[in-house]
Amino acid sequence: MTADFSGYATRNNLRCSDGRTILADAFAAQNGETVPLVWQHGHDDPTNVLGHVMLENVADGVKAHAFFNQSEKAQHIKQAVQNGDVKFLSIFANQLKERMKQVSHGVIREVSLVLAGANPGATIDTLTIAHSDGYVETFDDSAHITTGLEIEVPELELAHADDKAAEGDDRTLADILETLNEEQSTAVNFLLSQALSVESDSVKHSDTDEDSESDEGADADDNGDDESSQDSDAADDEGTEQDAETAEADEAAETDTDAVDDDTDGNDSEDDTSSADSDTNTETEADDEAVQAENTTQEDTSMTHNLFDQSKDGSTIGGATYERKHLAHDALQTVLQDTIKKGSLKDALADHALAHGIENIEYLFPDAKLLANEPSWIARRVEWVDKVLGSVRKTPFSRIKTVHADITADEARARGYIKGNLKVEEFFTLMKRETTPQTVYKKQKLDRDDVLDITDLDVIAFVKAEMKLMLDEEIAGAILIGDGRSSGDEDKIKEDKIRPILTDAELYTTTYFVNLLNANSSIEEVVDKVIEARADYKGTGTPTFYCSPAIAAKFRNVKDNFGHRMYKNLKEVAEALDAMDVVPVEIFNRVPDLVGILVNLTDYAIGTDRGGQATMFDDFDLDYNKYRYLLETRLCGALTLPYSAQVFMAVAGANVELAQPLEPTRVGNVVTVPTVANVTYKNAETNATLTTGAPVTIATDDTLFVKAFANSGYNFPDNAHDEWDYEYEA
DSSP states (O other), X not given: OXXXXXXXXXXXXXXXXTSOEEOTTTTGGGTTOEEEEEETTOOSOGGGEEEEEEXXXXXXXXXXXXXXXXXHHHHHHHHHHHTTSOOEEEEEEEEEEEETTEEEEEEEEEEEEESSOSSTTOBEEEEEEEOTTSOEEEEEOOOOOOOOSOOOOOTTOEEOOSSOOOOOOOOOHHHHHTTSOHHHHHHHHHHHHHHHSSOGGGXXXXXXXSOOOOOSOOOTTOHHHHHHHHHHHHHHHHSSOOOHHHHHHHHHHHHTOSOOOTTOOGGGTTOOGGGOOTTSOHHHHHHHHHHHHHHHHHSOTTOSSOTTOOOOSSEEETTEEEOOOOOOHHHHHHHHHHHHHHSOXXXXXXXXXXXXXXXXXXXXXXXXXXXXXXOOOOOOOOHHHHHHHHHSEEESSSOEEEEEEEOOSGGGSOXXXXXXXXXXXXXXXXEEEEEOOEEEEEEEEEEHXXXXXXXXXXXXXXXXXXHHHHHHHHHHHHHHTOOOOOTTOTTOOOTTTBOOSTTOOTTTEEEEEEOOSSTTOOTHHHHHHHHHHGGGOOSSXXXXXXXXXXXXXXXXXXXXXXXXXXXXXXHHHHHHTTOSOEEEOGGGGGSTTEEEEEEOGGGEEEEOOTTOSOEEEEEEXXXXXXXXXXXXXXXXXXEOSTTOEEEEEEOOTTOEXXXXXXXXXXXXXXXXXXXXXXXXXXXXXXXXXXXXXXXXXXXXXXXXXXXXXXXXXXXOSBSTTSEEEEEOOO
């Protein structure tokens, strides 16, 4: 049969999003095997089984040759694969053997079609469609993926999908025990060996430290049992495990004993040496006491009680009273069965500890594992930063000067000539602006002892990455809206060095007002205002609309009369705004009532001299044993084209929008402001109110600047047509 599609289920030596790297031939044992093909690793619905996959181990990974079944869902997904809508494969594997995040062996339990793959090489590369006439058409898909968001992966499982970890657990008890470190493994092995050494119905313990004998009738000459009893009894006497020297001393002393009670059980013939029959050779007691005294002197007394020593009943050790407890063979079987049911040795032992009183059972549990190789950031979303810094124009000098000639005045227009009349020269105004640089920096320090002690991650690389991230965000924010610090703050990025588009001069940035704050307003009013304002836009090409996430969400929530969303995504919002793109910027929340900024950042220049680019400096302080790091840049920034940016602000719902203010009239060098309701005209230089209807004469070689203001409770549609300047004409 011809496979419906084939592709790499996994590729060798590629780092996955969960941090693992699959080595060559990790799944070689499954070459030729068939496993289920499922959708999105779903196990809660049988319809998620789409067919089966034949695995093929090749030089650079594991190929999957997939065959869809005839279910309705499988045929639907088949069409999505053939159409190129679904391109990625994922695997679920267990019984993993890995070291340092490198998987050398495992068992693939299923292959899944997913919307986003975690292994950068797990893509569908061959697609075939079998036609009714028997012709098989093959398609090549050259899709590439990038690693997606990090996922939570169960500790001994491998689920390569960015959206969901595979469910299920087929681990064996051996797999679970492999998670213990060397110290924990030794402890568990001791516990299990003690439990398995005897059957529960053949174990009896002394209730006191007095003489105790067993009437079981076992062979008193069984040396193996005798030696075992000696070791156990020595532990009963001292509360700690004695070493081999103590056991040998006890055995030698027992050999010299002249008489032993004939009724003594073989297993208990040497139990409780300190409480033996008073007729026993006194030399034995003396030897035992000498050996015990020597051991007491040599032992490490940092641990007052052995976790696994439950031999004392009612004994006081280290100020605490302990009851005698034991783990019988039938109880061990219960633990093993519960482990299989629960899938966790930790849970099974914890439940059993409640019944048997094992203290500090958590000592047996594996250490917690760090899910990622380094701490994750708790930060604002910064996808917009690269878009801003990648769009601005870079210049190789840090002092930017712009000169503009205003040829919009009537005096600059071409004139018609009548024979015999004097020809009048045109004139226009030149405007100049210069922007100088400022240093922006991030500084950090680390104690060398901390750097050496942190072994789970490269803390220096981690800190440097944070410094670069925050420096870029600060510069991008200063370009759009400023850094938000007060003018008196010594850390402020000065607005005449990196000029914010939001507050730039009216020659470069035009502000428009949208009434969005009343009950009847709609975000669609922003679309209308942006379309109307496009007539004033003088920037390069098609601009981009930058807005807060809240404004972007309002666009997405617009619905028609039938409840259908008007915009399925931000691309459709951009089309409605006649913009290149819509980019949410989280820091826009710092500016109340800011709706958005429309600008093509090609018209914004960033200037940096040679050596002024972002540079990382390292230093070591010998006196304080500290590493010091400095990341800094020296630059300037400003818009370079007049009327190249447009800012949209929301105004109070009670404000009434006026029409554009009327322009004053001019006759020669006499200017007269008109009378308009709710509008005040002022001299922009002196802030003096100009009386309506009263002529103002322009002084020789002087200039009159007139600006219109809306009275309280009113607003103009924009600030593009509220200011005029008049120069003296000879």
